[in-house]
Amino acid sequence: MLAALEANQRARMPDFDLAIIGGGINGTAIARDAAGRGLRVLLVEQGDLAAGTSSASTKLIHGGLRYLEQGALRLVREGLREREVMLRNAPHLIWPARFVLPHHAGLRPAWQLRLGLFLYDHLGGRELLPPTSTVDLSVGPIGAPLRRQFRLGLEYSDCCVDDARLVVLNALDARERGAVIRTRARCARADRQDQRWRLVLNVRGQREEATARVLVNATGPWIAQVSETVLRLEVPRVRLVKGSHIVVGALFDHDRAYIFQNADRRIVFAIPYHRDFTLIGTTDHDFRGEPGAVTAQPQEITYLCRAVSEYFREAVGPEQVVSAFAGVRSLHGAGAAKDLSRDYVIALDGGHRQPPLLSIYGGKITTSRRLAEAALSRLTPFFQMRPSWTHRSPLPGGDFPWDGVNALATRARGLWPFLTEAHAARLARAYGTRLDRILGRARRLEDLGARFGADLTAAEVHHLIEHEWAETAEDVLWRRSKLGLFLKPDEQAALARFIEGARRPRAAAE
Numbered sequence: 001m002l003a004a005l006e007a008n009q010r011a012r013m014p015d016f017d018l019a020i021i022g023g024g025i026n027g028t029a030i031a032r033d034a035a036g037r038g039l040r041v042l043l044v045e046q047g048d049l050a051a052g053t054s055s056a057s058t059k060l061i062h063g064g065l066r067y068l069e070q071g072a073l074r075l076v077r078e079g080l081r082e083r084e085v086m087l088r089n090a091p092h093l094i095w096p097a098r099f100v101l102p103h104h105a106g107l108r109p110a111w112q113l114r115l116g117l118f119l120y121d122h123l124g125g126r127e128l129l130p131p132t133s134t135v136d137l138s139v140g141p142i143g144a145p146l147r148r149q150f151r152l153g154l155e156y157s158d159c160c161v162d163d164a165r166l167v168v169l170n171a172l173d174a175r176e177r178g179a180v181i182r183t184r185a186r187c188a189r190a191d192r193q194d195q196r197w198r199l200v201l202n203v204r205g206q207r208e209e210a211t212a213r214v215l216v217n218a219t220g221p222w223i224a225q226v227s228e229t230v231l232r233l234e235v236p237r238v239r240l241v242k243g244s245h246i247v248v249g250a251l252f253d254h255d256r257a258y259i260f261q262n263a264d265r266r267i268v269f270a271i272p273y274h275r276d277f278t279l280i281g282t283t284d285h286d287f288r289g290e291p292g293a294v295t296a297q298p299q300e301i302t303y304l305c306r307a308v309s310e311y312f313r314e315a316v317g318p319e320q321v322v323s324a325f326a327g328v329r330s331l332h333g334a335g336a337a338k339d340l341s342r343d344y345v346i347a348l349d350g351g352h353r354q355p356p357l358l359s360i361y362g363g364k365i366t367t368s369r370r371l372a373e374a375a376l377s378r379l380t381p382f383f384q385m386r387p388s389w390t391h392r393s394p395l396p397g398g399d400f401p402w403d404g405v406n407a408l409a410t411r412a413r414g415l416w417p418f419l420t421e422a423h424a425a426r427l428a429r430a431y432g433t434r435l436d437r438i439l440g441r442a443r444r445l446e447d448l449g450a451r452f453g454a455d456l457t458a459a460e461v462h463h464l465i466e467h468e469w470a471e472t473a474e475d476v477l478w479r480r481s482k483l484g485l486f487l488k489p490d491e492q493a494a495l496a497r498f499i500e501g502a503r504r505p506r507a508a509a510e
Helices: 002-011 025-036 073-089 110-122 163-176 220-229 298-309 368-378 405-415 421-434 458-467 473-480 489-509
Strands: 012-021 041-044 094-102 133-136 152-161 180-182 185-193 196-203 206-217 239-249 257-261 267-273 277-281 321-331 344-349 357-362
Touching: 012 025, 012 185, 012 196, 025 041, 025 163, 025 357, 025 368, 041 163, 041 185, 041 196, 073 094, 073 110, 073 152, 073 368, 110 152, 163 180, 163 473, 206 220, 220 321, 220 357, 239 298, 257 298, 267 298, 277 298, 298 321, 321 357, 344 368, 357 368, 405 421, 458 473, 458 489, 473 489
Parallel strands: 012 041, 012 206, 041 180, 094 257, 206 357
Antiparallel strands: 094 152, 133 152, 185 196, 196 206, 239 277, 239 321, 257 267, 267 277, 344 357
């Protein structure tokens, strides 16, 4: 009888101010901002956090240099301003990087590149990052991997990011501020009833219900599908654009990244990636199909290999690819996929005699915090809210100076001397000042439990299960970390068995 009563209570969730469908960067950023303003927030995600587009980015926090050529000055300015805001608020997940743009004599003239980078330096009120400089590629390590024809380079600043962990920490901060975050919870139906949205959820095969005053559709490439099948409203016009990336073994041994121009007027990045690898991307192609089944196709892999081989002395071939991934963006506009704006659009429906629906289109990881502010500002007629607050509020673990991650890792080695330099650096990057929640009172590496390879321990896996919604080996290896690049198949299988055993008591309780 008691078990049946508890199940019924779980099935009838409380009333919320805001219900958000979608656990990507936009949905979690809105949940975080709204919870911090005192709203009662529910976020539902059909799979894992960041399982879609938000973990398939080029891993950049940037203004978007190529958008200058499209005249998107407002988008570039906002991205450049947010670049340093994000760096200050998440210095463990975001770090400065220098990008080298070789001058290609057959493409854009040098004066045009210099003018573009001059604007890039001055549009966004840059304070922390160094300005553009000229590089002689005929000498030194930066030019060494490149073909001899490339002698002039321009070097500018942007930032890199652990995209999936940024999503997870937005969700974590939202939960710590009172939001309810439900993963593996599919919204099967949402209806307007009695000035409320009534949501029917499928949670691991069980039906649950919730009500909310406002509904947010932040499902990214699923936005039209959700509008049609869940909300049963007019299907919005949206362009789905696919971007693919490849990972190869390290192509150079310095910390600079490269941005290469191509004859089709696209650009491709080659970025140092997790110490032993180089990340290359991206492509832009119209996409039709199921976004959850998107993969990098052989012709896209070949395109990326050929693009960087135009610049590197040593050709890069598909046989060198150790990993590949693809994501789908939902964008507005007409024209070639590569020229579509990455700006976000926030559409409000209802609000007078029926509960409002807020639909989110487009956006970039860089501008996710600003998108959340803009979304909440559209809802001010419906709620009494606290003022905006995220501009100077660090994400969990980010309460240290923007350039202090190395000092944090050094301190960790002093407190836990058994850590290697690489292990301490990875934990500092992933967890910031909260790394002690994993290391605790350990005095030896053995105190952290079983080891699965690449310094991943049972203590860390337990933390990810208990506090960061991880439920599978894929969640741990490709979203909470990128250790899937390092673990062998038998180590990954052992991890999967461990997680299944660790979650079994929790699943029974649920």
